[in-house]
Amino acid sequence: MPVKIGIPRALLYYNYFPLWNGFFKALGIEVKVSSRTTKAVLDKGVKQAVDDACLPVKLFFGHVIDLRDSGVDFLFIPRMVSVERKAYICPKFLGLPDMVRHNIPDLPQIIDVTVNMSRNEKNLFKALAGAGKQLGKSGFAIRKAFKRGIEEQERFHRLNRLGFLPHESIEQMENGLLDQNFPPNLSREMTIALVGHGYNIYDQYISMNLIEKLRQMGVNVVTPDNLVDDLIEERSGELPKRMFWTLGKRMIGSAFHFMRSDHIDGIIHVASFGCGPDSFTGEIIERHLRRKRRVPLLNLTIDEHTGEAGVITRLEAFVDMIQWRRAAQ
Numbered sequence: 001m002p003v004k005i006g007i008p009r010a011l012l013y014y015n016y017f018p019l020w021n022g023f024f025k026a027l028g029i030e031v032k033v034s035s036r037t038t039k040a041v042l043d044k045g046v047k048q049a050v051d052d053a054c055l056p057v058k059l060f061f062g063h064v065i066d067l068r069d070s071g072v073d074f075l076f077i078p079r080m081v082s083v084e085r086k087a088y089i090c091p092k093f094l095g096l097p098d099m100v101r102h103n104i105p106d107l108p109q110i111i112d113v114t115v116n117m118s119r120n121e122k123n124l125f126k127a128l129a130g131a132g133k134q135l136g137k138s139g140f141a142i143r144k145a146f147k148r149g150i151e152e153q154e155r156f157h158r159l160n161r162l163g164f165l166p167h168e169s170i171e172q173m174e175n176g177l178l179d180q181n182f183p184p185n186l187s188r189e190m191t192i193a194l195v196g197h198g199y200n201i202y203d204q205y206i207s208m209n210l211i212e213k214l215r216q217m218g219v220n221v222v223t224p225d226n227l228v229d230d231l232i233e234e235r236s237g238e239l240p241k242r243m244f245w246t247l248g249k250r251m252i253g254s255a256f257h258f259m260r261s262d263h264i265d266g267i268i269h270v271a272s273f274g275c276g277p278d279s280f281t282g283e284i285i286e287r288h289l290r291r292k293r294r295v296p297l298l299n300l301t302i303d304e305h306t307g308e309a310g311v312i313t314r315l316e317a318f319v320d321m322i323q324w325r326r327a328a329q
């Protein structure tokens with residue numbers, strides 16, 4: 001029986017799953033992803049996580065428990081420090097393997113290699129090579145598997161640039177659908193940019209199916225993942241000081257781009273309750289927009305108690321307001 005490694009469907013799953021999946025599969029390892037988020041998965045995470053953790057971290061705990069109960073041999077929880085030169089991921093990611101290890105009993109072995117590309121981007125290979133070695137694989141097999149992982153990640157980015165959202169791109173890749181399938185959101189009359197962490201906006205349960213709800217209201221949805229990294233970097237350069245925090249920089253850079261694009265009718269900023277960085281990211285976007293006064297903005301903060309009815313009412317009111325605004329112009 002092949003060795004089975006568990007990857008939680010949470011946090012950076014929406015950014016790096018194709019790389020991790022391609023790498024482990026090429027090593028002959030079976031990859032098991034946790035179930036989709038449900039109330040039960042979230043409740044288990046909330047119960048086990050420390051009270052002051054943000055919602056996405058609590059949810060991550062729920063997905064780890066789901067994998068533990070499914071009987072995987074290993075859990076892949078990399079310690080994500082930095083994914084680009086001279087910029088860092090939120091500190092919560094640094095301590096994630098330790099938080100999980102000390103709060104959830106009876107876990108299988110955790111592979112918690114450190115990814116720190118702040119000084120050298122080759123460190124990504126070093127981290128995955130460390131994971132491959134822990135699984136008893138040879139240097140040759142690891143190099144081949146890494147190449148495969150990178151190819152998968154590049155294909156994922158290409159699909160996102162075509163207009164698919166990351167959860168759709170992953171599904172396309174997993175189910176072997178055609179890359180040419182027309183992206184589902186490019187044919188409607190109104191376009192709204194959804195700016196938030198991938199782990200909030202693409203998780204259907206946590207986001208209360210925000211993307212589908214908007215599409216049902218006749219809205220195209222675009223997100224930072226549809227943009228090329230260089231554009232986001234360039235736009236974030238409008239800040240008086242370079243931002244050293246990758247996730248916030250991506251949100252601010254893409255919001256700055258969307259707010260001056262003729263194709264964007266409104267921006268929704270989705271923040272997590274309990275997230276310090278999100279609160280100042282939202283504030284910067286709001287201030288910038290107020291000065292430009294061009295695109296309407298809706299700020300949505302979600303937590304484990306957010307009611308779906310309230311979110312739908314706010315979305316409907318936002319979409320109606322954009323329509324009235326357009327009619328009046």
Ligand code: SF4
Pocket residue numbers: 054055056057090091092093197247272274275276277278
């Ligand atoms: S950026 Fe915010 S939501 Fe994301 S892990 Fe850090 S504290 Fe949590």
